[in-house]
Amino acid sequence: MKVIGINGSPRKNCNTATMVKKALDGAQSKGAKIELIHLYDLDYKGCKSCFACKLKDGKSYGICAARDDLTPILRKIEHCDALILGSPLYLGTATGEMRSFLERLIFPYLVYDNEGSSLFPRRMPIGFIYTMGVTEDLLDEIGYHQHFKTTERLAERIIGETETIYVTDTYQFDDYSKYVSTRFDPEEKLKRHREVFPRDLERAFELGGQFAKNR
Ligand SMILES: Cc1cc2nc3c(=O)[nH]c(=O)nc-3n(C[C@H](O)[C@H](O)[C@H](O)COP(=O)(O)O)c2cc1C
Numbered sequence: 078m079k080v081i082g083i084n085g086s087p088r089k090n091c092n093t094a095t096m097v098k099k100a101l102d103g104a105q106s107k108g109a110k111i112e113l114i115h116l117y118d119l120d121y122k123g124c125k126s127c128f129a130c131k132l133k134d135g136k137s138y139g140i141c142a143a144r145d146d147l148t149p150i151l152r153k154i155e156h157c158d159a160l161i162l163g164s165p166l167y168l169g170t171a172t173g174e175m176r177s178f179l180e181r182l183i184f185p186y187l188v189y190d191n192e193g194s195s196l197f198p199r200r201m202p203i204g205f206i207y208t209m210g211v212t213e214d215l216l217d218e219i220g221y222h223q224h225f226k227t228t229e230r231l232a233e234r235i236i237g238e239t240e241t242i243y244v245t246d247t248y249q250f251d252d253y254s255k256y257v258s259t260r261f262d263p264e265e266k267l268k269r270h271r272e273v274f275p276r277d278l279e280r281a282f283e284l285g286g287q288f289a290k291n292r
Contacts, residue, residue, distance in 0.1 A: 210249055
């Protein structure tokens with residue numbers, strides 16, 4: 078049983094990475110082997126639309142033909158049992174690195190047929206973790222969920238069941254007094270970080286444990 082966690086934040090020890098690590102801890106607590114990958118350590122691009130993955134009788138049919146740092150990671154994912162994908166919200170969506178990663182992960186397995194077939198070799202659960210500055214109320218009001226549902230639906234069709242955790246109102250700066258950020262109340266932010274973020278981490282731990290237990 079192997080669970081791979083992908084950190085789609087440039088920061089290796091902040092909100093997103095901490096959540097992904099906690100989910101991996103949860104999986105490990107149930108006996109899974111774990112691996113954490115930081116996308117920003119890798120040199121890669123998104124899908125280049127070469128369509129080698131769709132070429133009839135092509136040697137890369139169903140596989141991404143691009144060769145870069147993501148190539149071995151995509152091969153590893155074919156053999157793991159669950160994925161945890163974490164990303165901060167950047168301008169209303171996942172980071173560019175996470176989007177590029179998802180293009181390369183999902184598109185090669187997606188068959189252009191009327192049945193919506195998948196070439197992924199089996200079903201595997203995916204946990205999405207999104208961290209963001211907006212409050213829970215604003216998350217609903219802006220309707221970010223709808224956007225993420227599109228990705229979830231696609232991942233469900235192509236790879237396997239999905240679970241999503243939203244972490245709102247995150248603590249963004251090491252010291253709010255150093256930055257122009259009058260929109261935020263530093264004390265409220267710190268309070269939430271101390272009181273609510275630990276509960277978010279518990280949810281991540283449970284998610285990882287649940288993925289490992291159900292396999
Ligand atoms: C370039 C950039 C764009 C952002 N855009 C949004 C946004 O659209 N909505 C939001 O709620 N938070 C936004 N944020 C805040 C981050 O999503 C939030 O602080 C997140 O928890 C950071 O994750 P990290 O600590 O793992 O880096 C943005 C931050 C950056 C740096």
